[in-house]
Amino acid sequence: MKLAKRLILTTTALAAVTAGTLLSATTGQAATSQPAHADVKAPAALKVPDGNRLTGVFSAEGVQTYTCTDGTWKLLEPAATLWARNDRSHRPVALHSRGPVWVSTVDGSAVNATAIANSPKTGTIPELLLQSTTTRGTGVFADVSYIQRLNTHGGVAPTTACTGTDQISVPYSATYTFYKPTK
Template identity: 35%
Template structure:
């Protein structure tokens, strides 16, 4: 009798242990897929000889101001014409698990890691990313300020865009100087030399 009771307890404990292992396997984090540039426009692809060093999701806002339209290169100024002008971004940079790893702000556009290292960059190319979204962007990083994860970053791509374009509301002489904040989200992919 003692042996059969003991055998049942062991059998139940084994079954419960197996259930716990199966439950844990079902909720175990999945390995992330490797980042691919294949579907991106050629203009914003990072050149060969670089590898992805960090992937972040920027969530924040962009400020626009109603201003007199700037003269286009080689064209005369157009007094009295107004437009929504980009003022600057302000966003939190999260890793793929949602943990904050830095911030993005400007001007000038600055990516700052939680470890204090930061970089600015020079725009190389943009490409359309869909109606209502900021364009894709490729920038060449300037030398980093401070040691940390931003050290040796060569390029930054802005991809997976949602929102961020200038407000649809009218910008005219009566609203000159008015500022509007637009929400946006974008992935910022940081590259280093391979």
């Protein structure tokens, strides 16, 4: 039963993100800005170890879904769509969901990761450094070693108390950078 509920929640959140993405694309409104790679700056606490090279920079827009646990909001899962930063066609190139996992919509490759460092920001979810725990496939996410979540906006859990099994999805945007070992 829990697995079915989780699948429904993830599917619903991704559908909401995709619908919002399509709406912003059809209205001509940009979901996120598209600065150059040089504009992506990470705090020192989130520095990727030497021996890794930047292989991808993606803009993301989605939601952070929270569930009520013991009267407070706890993160249940993220759901976001990623785009290549300089792709003017605004086609999704990856989906991000619980795990956390990123799955390429282009080649099916995937990367799971775990947070190893964070840099808090006022009024938004923290920026993160994540280390890969597993990869799948031979595409864009093959052999990814580290991921940074940068330039975060929104996504913060409500500060109000909650009851029962309430859930809420809070919009957020971020830039995700992906690194692979230098060969």
